[in-house]
Amino acid sequence: MAGELHQIERIDTGDATPIASLIEQQLNARELGVGQRAMMFAHGYGCDQNMWRYVAPAFEQDFRTILFDYIGAGGSDLGAYDAQKYASLSGYADDVVALGRAMDVRDGVFVGHSVSAMIGLIAARRAPELFSALVLVGPSPCYIDDADYVGGFSRDQILELLEFLDSNHMGWSQAMAPVIMGNSERPELAEELTGSFCRTDPEVAKQFARTTFLSDTRAELGEVDARVLILQCRDDVIAPPSVGEYVRNAIPGSELVHLNATGHCPNLSSPVETIAAIKAFV
Amino acid sequence: MPMPSDAMNYETLFDKAPCGYVLADKDGRIVRSNQTFLAWTGHVGDEILGKRFSDLLPIGGKIFYETHFAPSLHMQGNFSEVALDIVGRDGSKIQVLANAALLPASDDGPAVIHFAIFRAAERRMYEKGLLEARDKAEEAIKSERADSELREQFIAVLGHDLRNPLASITSGVHMLGKESLSERGNKVVGLMMGSVVRASALIDNVLDFARGRLGGGITLARSSKPLEPALRQVVSELRSVSPGRTITAHYEIDEPIDCDHTRIGQLLSNLLGNALTHGAKDLPVQVDAKRTEHDLVIAVTNGGKPIPAKALERLFQPFFRGNERLQHGLGLGLHIASEIARAHGGTLVARSDKIATTFILTMPIAQANK
Numbered sequence: 001m002a003g004e005l006h007q008i009e010r011i012d013t014g015d016a017t018p019i020a021s022l023i024e025q026q027l028n029a030r031e032l033g034v035g036q037r038a039m040m041f042a043h044g045y046g047c048d049q050n051m052w053r054y055v056a057p058a059f060e061q062d063f064r065t066i067l068f069d070y071i072g073a074g075g076s077d078l079g080a081y082d083a084q085k086y087a088s089l090s091g092y093a094d095d096v097v098a099l100g101r102a103m104d105v106r107d108g109v110f111v112g113h114s115v116s117a118m119i120g121l122i123a124a125r126r127a128p129e130l131f132s133a134l135v136l137v138g139p140s141p142c143y144i145d146d147a148d149y150v151g152g153f154s155r156d157q158i159l160e161l162l163e164f165l166d167s168n169h170m171g172w173s174q175a176m177a178p179v180i181m182g183n184s185e186r187p188e189l190a191e192e193l194t195g196s197f198c199r200t201d202p203e204v205a206k207q208f209a210r211t212t213f214l215s216d217t218r219a220e221l222g223e224v225d226a227r228v229l230i231l232q233c234r235d236d237v238i239a240p241p242s243v244g245e246y247v248r249n250a251i252p253g254s255e256l257v258h259l260n261a262t263g264h265c266p267n268l269s270s271p272v273e274t275i276a277a278i279k280a281f282v
Numbered sequence: 283m284p285m286p287s288d289a290m291n292y293e294t295l296f297d298k299a300p301c302g303y304v305l306a307d308k309d310g311r312i313v314r315s316n317q318t319f320l321a322w323t324g325h326v327g328d329e330i331l332g333k334r335f336s337d338l339l340p341i342g343g344k345i346f347y348e349t350h351f352a353p354s355l356h357m358q359g360n361f362s363e364v365a366l367d368i369v370g371r372d373g374s375k376i377q378v379l380a381n382a383a384l385l386p387a388s389d390d391g392p393a394v395i396h397f398a399i400f401r402a403a404e405r406r407m408y409e410k411g412l413l414e415a416r417d418k419a420e421e422a423i424k425s426e427r428a429d430s431e432l433r434e435q436f437i438a439v440l441g442h443d444l445r446n447p448l449a450s451i452t453s454g455v456h457m458l459g460k461e462s463l464s465e466r467g468n469k470v471v472g473l474m475m476g477s478v479v480r481a482s483a484l485i486d487n488v489l490d491f492a493r494g495r496l497g498g499g500i501t502l503a504r505s506s507k508p509l510e511p512a513l514r515q516v517v518s519e520l521r522s523v524s525p526g527r528t529i530t531a532h533y534e535i536d537e538p539i540d541c542d543h544t545r546i547g548q549l550l551s552n553l554l555g556n557a558l559t560h561g562a563k564d565l566p567v568q569v570d571a572k573r574t575e576h577d578l579v580i581a582v583t584n585g586g587k588p589i590p591a592k593a594l595e596r597l598f599q600p601f602f603r604g605n606e607r608l609q610h611g612l613g614l615g616l617h618i619a620s621e622i623a624r625a626h627g628g629t630l631v632a633r634s635d636k637i638a639t640t641f642i643l644t645m646p647i648a649q650a651n652k
Contacts, residue, residue, distance in 0.1 A: 046349030157341040164342025198354050262309045264348040268356040
């Protein structure tokens with residue numbers, strides 16, 4: 001109870017910012033930056049908004065940067081989780097659209113990592129007025145090989161992943177201990193004590209994995225109003241280069257940039273290169 | 283304290299440590315591993331150099347590593363207690379727990395990721411057992427709940443269906459009672475009426491018990507009105523079906539009482555039924571209902587053999603039927619009565635000695651009248 005009260009207090013007394021809308025609160029949205037045009041950063045599976053910590057600040061001078069956590073990740077409102085809604089990427093895209101509208105985004109830039117690239121594309125189709133530029137970092141419209149299409153994984157491998165997540169304590173950081181949550185006099189204590197990024201509820205993590213890795217959104221590719229940049233890493237086992245090329249070919253007018261960065265998270269491993277590529281595009 | 287010279291040797295400390303060590307560059311490419319790790323996995327040192335740490339993981343672990351492990355490691359500098367399978371050289375899976383720390387680039391060299399690997403087959407097996415047990419328990423609860431729901435519906439339907447024919451029998455018996463019958467006929471009608479009243483009370487109790495057990499609890503429909511008429515009706519009902527028995531009643535309730543009047547009537551009916559069944563047949567049963575300063579007190583007293591101390595303790599438990607073989611009812615009456623008392627914030631206690639046995643309801647009314 002004390003914790004709840006404190007939260008309300010914080011919202012009421014927070015600088016000059018108006019009271020956040022429900023969707024902003026649920027998605028733990030943060031608005032930074034002094035620019036006019038909005039730039040929304042969306043994290044991928046297994047992480048939270050912290051994964052943009054080395055990239056987003058570079059755009060605060062020129063943009064109004066928006067960061068958020070999907071429901072179930074980071075500081076989002078777990079109570080708003082709805083297994084049925086989030087069984088498809090469409091449910092996540094609805095949240096992006098709702099957040100964009102609540103935060104008055106028009107002709108903004110959407111930067112989506114991993115599964116968020118496809119979520120952003122769906123959102124952009126649904127509400128074309130929100131974003132005039134999409135940056136897709138390591139996108140994959142389908143992780144499973146299908147006839148000529150090479151997603152990088154066989155169906156069995158993905159099922160193995162899901163089974164693995166089901167049967168293992170994978171080190172997902174649990175939600176904060178209630179004792180710490182209840183410390184209304186020093187709420188910052190909770191932050192300090194856990195010091196843990198990418199907190200994800202283990203149950204949600206399992207379901208998000210299912211939604212993500214079984215998704216097939218190839219039908220969402222094709223002509224899109226916004227300009228599209230695809231950032232492709234080397235040695236990315238999640239989204240191999242052939243997939244990046246597939247996406248480029250499937251979105252007319254899109255631009256594909258190969259990064260020197262290796263792995264699946266250039267925003268963390270090579271933020272400078274990532275920033276430069278996004279700046280050159282916008 | 284003197285130390286064996288080997289222990290001072292950091293190379294040995296690294297290579298022979300009772301855990302596996304793997305060092306990798308910041309992209310996760312293995313630059314070194316210790317002998318323990320190689321011995322566990324069967325890998326050959328040269329062969330795994332330059333491979334990515336995630337290459338040693340099966341597909342599930344690999345995706346987890348890329349999407350959660352590595353990002354967390356990069357952001358917070360360490361990541362601990364992760365359950366992983368490592369694929370050995372022969373393809374076998376070695377169950378481990380892994381801790382990782384990212385040491386940033388310094389004058390000594392570029393950034394390095396340190397992995398400490400602990401075998402955890404036993405522990406993982408234990409965890410798996412726990413998980414399976416939890417899943418089974420959840421399954422069992424689910425099916426138990428479904429059963430309960432079915433039972434509740436069954437009992438509700440049964441109760442409803444039993445009440446209808448019982449109501450017909452009741453009005454039939456009433457009609458017969460108004461006819462001019464032989465003495466024998468009148469006696470039979472009286473007995474039938476008694477059975478009808480008892481059957482109807484049984485149905486009420488069974489339904490309440492089922493509801494209470496299945497989470498519904500005793501629900502109250504409170505109102506503030508005089509209680510005496512409801513009590514009088516119960517007494518006269520039981521009088522009429524207990525020929526040859528004396529029931530004396532004494533009421534001192536001048537104000538309306540805020541309670542569920544039907545429920546308090548049911549409570550009195552259960553207590554009175556109990557007293558008539560178990561009390562000495564030649565002694566009167568006495569009902570005293572009064573309002574004290576703070577409480578409503580209803581006492582039902584009968585004479586006869588005392589209830590043994592042992593039995594007194596368990597009197598209000600469901601299905602308790604004392605030691606007697608020949609018994610009326612299911613043994614729910616007193617249980618339901620005590621539940622009704624509890625729902626009203628009151629208590630029901632029993633006292634028993636050689637002279638008399640008394641059940642006393644004490645229910646706060648100051649609170650109830652608020």
